Amino acid sequence: MTPLINIVTIRLSWLLSAVATLASPQCRCLYGQKCWPTPSDFSSLEAQISQPLIYPLPPASACYPTSDPSGNCTDVQTNQFNGNWRSNQSGSMQSPNFESFIFDNGSISACYLNTTLGVPCQQGCVPIIGVDARSVGDIQAGVRFAVEHNLRLAVKNTGHDYLGRSTARGSFLIWTHHLKNTTYNASFVPAGAPSVETYDAITLGAGVQWNEAYDAVQAQGRTLVGGVSEGGSVGSAGGWVLGGGHSAIAPAYGLGVDNVIEFNIVTSNGEYLTANSHTHADLFWALRGGGGGTYGIVTSVTYRTHPSVPLTAFYFAANSTNNETFNNLFAEFVRLHPNLSEAGFGGYAIVSSNGIGVFYIALNVTQAQANETVDPFLTFAQNLTSQGLDISIASTVPYLSFYSWYTEWYTPTFSAAPPVGSIDELASRLISRDTIEHNPEGIANAILALDGVVWHFVAGGAVSKVDPESTGLNPAWRKALAHVVWSTGWVEGTPASEIKQLRAALAQSLKNVTDLTGSSAYYNEASMFELNPQYTFFGSHYDKLKVIKNVYDPVGLFVVTEGVGSEDWDTSLNCRR
Structure with missing residues (x-):
């Protein structure tokens, strides 16, 4: 193909896509509207797919008299905090706050597990109907149906989503959970x-x-x-x-x-x-x-x-009622990370205002080598015991493989990971190596002021050696050492006015940390209310990502919270701006 013909073809393709987009309705069709597909339409779709259509329900619906009589409320109560059980429910999210919906007037549509609240079970944000995809053909049929009827589409696998991207009120669902090949x-x-x-x-x-x-x-x-x-x-x-x-x-x-x-x-x-x-x-x-x-x-x-190679784990846990003592310990912990990175460590730490628990590992590092790296920190910590530091764990442990370490700590009965099934909204920031090296005390003070942070030591090393332009990932990852996450939550039945206040407090804490770290964050674990999500999540890559998005999704079917192209839609993500 000559360059001139190629240019004409590209421009014609773009023009046809633009015309199609302009000709389409400005808003997606939602359940309850006149545009919603008829039973006959859904029957036609069902004839094209391998499984019957599904009708997702909030998992707690089994505890209400109006639900299906076969519902097992005891099963729901027993498995509320079981991630694998929740992932097997088409209507469940891992954080149940994303199953509910807050209207502009402050009323809430939800289905609470706490039935004593006396609130009727409602659909909330859970999709109305969908495809239980078992093949590529099932997905293709579902996608074409959503485009043909201009539906708001939700795509869900397990529901592990801190931005609520895998659900939407009044939507049509494509559930990929059973694609297990x-x-x-x-x-x-x-x-x-x-x-x-x-x-x-x-x-x-x-x-x-x-x-x-x-x-x-x-x-x-x-x-x-x-x-x-x-x-x-x-x-x-x-x-x-x-x-x-x-x-x-x-x-x-x-x-x-x-x-x-x-x-x-x-x-x-x-x-x-x-x-x-x-x-x-x-x-x-x-x-x-x-x-x-x-x-x-x-x-x-x-x-x-x-x-599969052996590894050595570094475990440390300590706390103190003496604020100055614990602040000194945590500042030293932050300062240690460039050395830990050079030694090949990665992992997680759970930090409060007066306590810390560390679960780090280093592949192909012997116990002796690990001890050489962490001993200066352990000596520093030991010297603080006379000032009120209580050390409960300080050890290195060899393992045969990552698999043996993982299966010890992340089983359903004993887990080092935060639990699912609780109401949770996040804020997060990436912290660069440069910031840690130049201001460990400032970072330590900002983290401890949050009184509850998961410190993900998941960057540096091989992550930093990848060309930032080789993938669409935010280039800030290539300079980072740590990804820190903190959250807010509330109990079922909390009024929207109180939820708004909790979100405002979370936003203020995010601003305080941002003043020290800059505004880059990991897209999968972050705030739903970023002021500039295009830069925060994608950095200098955003414009290129937007172009690619428009090439492969010219009709804008795939729209999610703070995702590429979401700025073209209103806050509900249902209507174009």
């Missing part, structure tokens, strides 16, 4: 690549969760960069990787996006595409960190695997 290939060749380009890889369907993925690679004597959660319930091939995908072993092998070889995806025109460095390379670039729910529905991800 797992294929290991020690000599995987990406589509379009030369035959000599091979990887030791595993392909995971969109519904595969980390507990399943880790079991699969362990059977092959391999390991995989992935997330941690109670019971391993987080999805391994969805929003986690599309937002970046942090991991305790990211400092050794890079983030999730740095380990992806290939995606398969269904776009808004129903087309099934393979995206890698050889085909649809622009989409491949965007999918690696450019945000979940934005470009299409990922059906599978292929990751490179790594040898």
Whole structure:
């Protein structure tokens, strides 16, 4: 094709897309409106898919007399905080606040587990009807149906989403949770690549969760960069990787996006595409960190695997009622991180105003080598015991593999991860190595003032060695050492006015931290009320991501909170601005 013909073709394609967008209704069709598809329309859709249509309900609906009589309220009460149980419910989110909906007048539509509140069970933000996708064809049929009827679409796997991106009031759902295919290939060749380009890889369907993925690679004597959660319930091939995908072993092998070889995806025109460095390379670039729910529905991800190697864990726990003593300890802990990064450590710490618990690991590091790195800090801490510091744990422990460490700490019965099933809204910031090196005391004081932070030591090392322009991920990740998260919450039945006050307090705390760290954050674990989400989550890559978004989703079907292109829609994400 000559350059002139190519230019004309591109412009014609853009013009047709623009005309189609301008001709489409300004607002999505929601349940209860006259435009909502008829029973006959849904019957036609059902004839095209492999499973009956699903009718999601808030999980607590089983506890109300008006629900299906077969509902088992005891089951709901028993499993309220079980991430794997929640992921098996099409209407459940891991944080139940995203199942409810607050109207502009302050009234709340929700279905509370606490039935003594005397509030009727309502649908809230839970989608009305949807497709239980078991194949690519199911997803294609659902996508085409949503476009044809101009529906607000929600795409959900497990419901692990702190921005509420996998649900929407009055919407049509495509549920990918049952896409469980797992294929290991020690000599995987990406589509379009030369035959000599091979990887030791595993392909995971969109519904595969980390507990399943880790079991699969362990059977092959391999390991995989992935997330941690109670019971391993987080999805391994969805929003986690599309937002970046942090991991305790990211400092050794890079983030999730740095380990992806290939995606398969269904776009808004129903087309099934393979995206890698050889085909649809622009989409491949965007999918690696450019945000979940934005470009299409990922059906599978292929990751490179790594040898299973031994590791050493560093455990430390201490507290003090003497504020000055604990502040000194935590400032020293912050100051230690460049050295920990150089030594290959990564992991998590839980921090309050007067206590800390550390769960760090280093791959291919012996216990003696680990001790050499952490002993100066432990000596510093020991010297504070005369000033009121109480040290309950201070040890290094060898493990045969990441899998053996993971299965010890992240089982459903004993977990180092924050629980699911509780009302939770987050704020977060990335903290750069430069900030930690130049102002450890300032960072320490700001963190302790929050009185409840999860300190994710998941950057530096291999993460910092990746070319910032090689993926769509926010370039700030390549300069970061830590990702810090804190939150607010409330009990069921709290009035909207009080929720508003709690959100305002969270926003103020975010401003205080931002003054020290800058405004960059991890898209998957962050505030829903960022002032400039385009920069905060995507940095200098935003304009390029927006162009790619418009190429692969010209009708704007995939719209999510603070995602690429969301600024073109109102705050409800139902109507174009």
